[in-house]
Amino acid sequence: xxxxxxxxxxxxxxxxxxxxxxxxxxxxxxxxxxxxxxxxxxxxxxxxxxxxxxxxxxxxxxxxxxxxxxxxxxxxxxxxxxxxxxxxxxxxxxxxxxxxxxxxxxxxxxxxxxxxxxxxxxxxxxxxxxxxxxxxxxxxxxxxxxxxxxxxxxxxxxxxxxxxxxxxxxxxxxxxxxxxxxxxxx
Amino acid sequence: xxxxxxxxxxxxxxxxxxxxxxxxxxxxxxxxxxxxxxxxxxxxxxxxxxxxxxxxxxxxxxxxxxxxxxxxxxxxxxxxxxxxxxxxxxxxxxxxxxxxxxxxxxxxxxxxxxxxxxxxxxxxxxxxxxxxxxxxxxxxxxxxxxxxxxxxxxxxxxxxxxxxxxxxxxxxxxxxxxxxxxxxxxxxxxxxxxxxxxxxxxxxxxxxxxxxxxxxxxxxxxxxxxxxxxxxxxxxxxxxxxxxxxxxxxxxxxxxxxxxxxxxxxxxxxxxxxxxxxxxxxxxxxxxx
Numbered sequence: 427x428x429x430x431x432x433x434x435x436x437x438x439x440x441x442x443x444x445x446x447x448x449x450x451x452x453x454x455x456x457x458x459x460x461x462x463x464x465x466x467x468x469x470x471x472x473x474x475x476x477x478x479x480x481x482x483x484x485x486x487x488x489x490x491x492x493x494x495x496x497x498x499x500x501x502x503x504x505x506x507x508x509x510x511x512x513x514x515x516x517x518x519x520x521x522x523x524x525x526x527x528x529x530x531x532x533x534x535x536x537x538x539x540x541x542x543x544x545x546x547x548x549x550x551x552x553x554x555x556x557x558x559x560x561x562x563x564x565x566x567x568x569x570x571x572x573x574x575x576x577x578x579x580x581x582x583x584x585x586x587x588x589x590x591x592x593x594x595x596x597x598x599x600x601x602x603x604x605x606x607x608x609x610x611x612x
Numbered sequence: 613x614x615x616x617x618x619x620x621x622x623x624x625x626x627x628x629x630x631x632x633x634x635x636x637x638x639x640x641x642x643x644x645x646x647x648x649x650x651x652x653x654x655x656x657x658x659x660x661x662x663x664x665x666x667x668x669x670x671x672x673x674x675x676x677x678x679x680x681x682x683x684x685x686x687x688x689x690x691x692x693x694x695x696x697x698x699x700x701x702x703x704x705x706x707x708x709x710x711x712x713x714x715x716x717x718x719x720x721x722x723x724x725x726x727x728x729x730x731x732x733x734x735x736x737x738x739x740x741x742x743x744x745x746x747x748x749x750x751x752x753x754x755x756x757x758x759x760x761x762x763x764x765x766x767x768x769x770x771x772x773x774x775x776x777x778x779x780x781x782x783x784x785x786x787x788x789x790x791x792x793x794x795x796x797x798x799x800x801x802x803x804x805x806x807x808x809x810x811x812x813x814x815x816x817x818x819x820x821x822x823x824x825x826x827x828x829x830x831x832x833x834x835x836x837x838x839x840x841x842x843x844x845x846x847x848x849x850x851x852x853x854x855x856x857x858x859x860x861x862x863x864x865x866x867x868x869x870x871x872x873x874x875x876x877x878x879x880x881x882x883x884x885x886x887x888x889x890x891x892x893x894x895x896x897x898x899x900x901x
Contacts, residue, residue, distance in 0.1 A: 442639065444638065445635060445638060445639055448634065448635055448638050449635075452626075452631060452634060452635070453625055453626070453631075456625065456626045456630075456631075457620075457621075457623045457625065460623050460624065460626075461619075461620055461623050465624060465626070468626065469626055469630040469633070469634070472626065472630075472634050473633065473634035473637040473638065476634065476637075476638045477637060477638055480638060525619070527623045527624050528622055528623070528624065529622050529623060529624045529625070542615040542619070543615075543619050546615065546616055546619055562620065565616055565617055565620040566620035566621075566623075596616075605614070605616040606614075606616065606617075607614065608614025608615065608616070608617075
């Protein structure tokens with residue numbers, strides 16, 4: 427199986443090869459963007475992320491065999507153009523208790539989950555953009571701090587400090603519960 | 613899994629249609645020449661018919677010299693891609709050529725259909741000026757018109773096309789040896805305005821490619837019937853569609869996955885020559901990530 431880096435390398439001469447990268451990662455990118463902006467915008471930005479990545483493929487550093495940080499970085503950059511939409515999105519969930527992107531409204535668990543989303547959404551709306559980026563790249567993107575640093579083009583120390591502040595703010599808003607571990611802190 | 617992780621994971625996936633649309637958008641973008649080139653070509657006149665094997669479809673064919681008056685219709689059975697492309701080539705070669713000045717633009721006014729946005733493309737005749745696209749703004753400014761640069765592109769300008777040979781064999785030698793690449797190069801060019809004899813040569817080049825075959829009748833967006841001519845490469849089929857009555861090139865369709873349905877990728881429209889282009893909309897493109 428070719429690595430992402432190898433696929434991107436191939437796509438420099440065989441452009442259609444890039445579609446295989448889409449097949450691998452489109453769902454994950456969509457999930458990340460949908461979580462932040464809702465599914466309508468996610469459809470558009472998922473496509474735009476890959477189109478943008480395709481146009482920048484000549485600048486991809488093949489040292490990074492996994493292209494996810496690169497793709498999440500592009501997606502995050504696109505999301506950042508919709509900061510106000512994102513804030514409205516989180517605040518609407520906090521206000522109404524209805525999360526429009528949950529997978530299955532019929533799921534019995536959803537009622538409980540959606541209720542918890544209210545507090546989480548309010549807390550997320552209270553973060554600044556940089557803090558929300560690192561927190562959601564961790565939780566929704568599954569990236570490590572080093573990968574997030576690559577994705578955002580910032581120093582690893584910056585990621586750690588943003589993540590630390592984001593978790594503290596979230597804990598404060600959630601009554602001491604850490605958003606990433608689910609454990610309660612005093 | 614805590615609540616936050618669940619909230620992040622339990623997200624409704626995109627619909628198949630959205631996923632396919634994204635892939636299509638990527639593949640369209642992976643053809644860098646395509647974006648700047650969605651032309652139309654002008655209706656031609658007649659041809660003779662030589663039938664060979666394969667799928668058969670019956671069309672009403674305008675006899676030679678049909679011109680503007682209503683001709684008698686004659687039923688002809690089309691049985692091969694070679695035959696259809698030969699007819700289209702013969703008609704194209706008899707089309708009146710345009711002779712715009714180098715400092716002018718060829719304007720393509722394209723209709724919207726399905727998810728294909730309509731718009732206007734302005735291509736520099738001599739390739740020294742920026743090509744321009746004017747059409748619906750991307751989100752979140754939908755509903756407005758945005759005008760943006762498509763860059764300079766001499767190798768798809770009319771001045772460049774006039775340097776290419778109009779003999780099919782000689783033209784084939786200027787194209788990639790690989791059949792798939794040759795197909796792509798020619799089918800992209802067909803979407804531009806081409807000198808009529810060059811268009812005819814390109815259609816004849818396509819006819820000679822082993823992968824080119826006749827699909828039969830295809831419904832047109834306008835409600836009429838077309839004829840599909842396809843090339844299949846690596847399990848995916850790309851299809852050129854010609855008007856069944858006029859043999860005018862209508863547009864192209866493609867499969868996004870092997871065995872999947874065809875989706876319109878480009879439609880031709882009307883063509884004109886203009887001296888000026890609309891001013892570019894400031895900052896209508898997202899900044900590079």
